[in-house]
Amino acid sequence: MPRSIFTYAMSAKTRGTTATTISINEFIDFLPPAAEEVECDNTSERVFELPLPSDDLSVRVFSTIEGENSRGYGQDAIRTVIWSETADGPIGGETKTLRIDTWRKNLMSKLEAAYANWRAYNHGTCPECGEGVLCERSGKYGDFLACSTWEGGAGCKYTKNL
Numbered sequence: 185m186p187r188s189i190f191t192y193a194m195s196a197k198t199r200g201t202t203a204t205t206i207s208i209n210e211f212i213d214f215l216p217p218a219a220e221e222v223e224c225d226n227t228s229e230r231v232f233e234l235p236l237p238s239d240d241l242s243v244r245v246f247s248t249i250e251g252e253n254s255r256g257y258g259q260d261a262i263r264t265v266i267w268s269e270t271a272d273g274p275i276g277g278e279t280k281t282l283r284i285d286t287w288r289k290n291l292m293s294k295l296e297a298a299y300a301n302w303r304a305y306n307h308g309t310c311p312e313c314g315e316g317v318l319c320e321r322s323g324k325y326g327d328f329l330a331c332s333t334w335e336g337g338a339g340c341k342y343t344k345n346l
């Protein structure tokens with residue numbers, strides 16, 4: 185079983201590990217050279233994209249950095265997702281990395297896992313409308329796939345249980 189965010193939160197608390205501030209230069213130094221900064225709606229944090237061998241998919245890293253430095257501790261964690269250009273959003277595989285001393289090692293293992301496993305999140309084009317792509321979602325009855333054009337029920341309503 186993978187160590188969860190809660191494991192890190194607990195160990196940070198019990199060992200007295202303090203949160204660390206990450207500067208944009210430190211973050212860019214950490215990222216693989218193929219990473220590119222991208223514009224991303226609905227967030228004020230700086231977002232980076234790593235290519236995957238896919239026309240549609242990439243790994244996006246939400247840095248928690250606004251401007252030059254990371255936000256105050258406790259607001260959130262560094263997130264990675266498998267991102268679809270077609271969906272203009274994440275299709276699954278979200279991870280969170282706390283900004284503690286070991287963030288580089290922890291985030292690198294998340295990126296390595298994304299590169300090893302991204303195909304598992306690639307559920308292809310929606311069979312109903314043929315336009316959207318299938319995205320992993322969580323609901324009260326468990327995980328399911330939904331069409332990326334759903335948009336609050338205004339678009340395609342195709343779903344399938346996982």
Ligand SMILES: [Zn+2]
Binds near residue numbers: 310314331
């Ligand atoms: Zn659809």
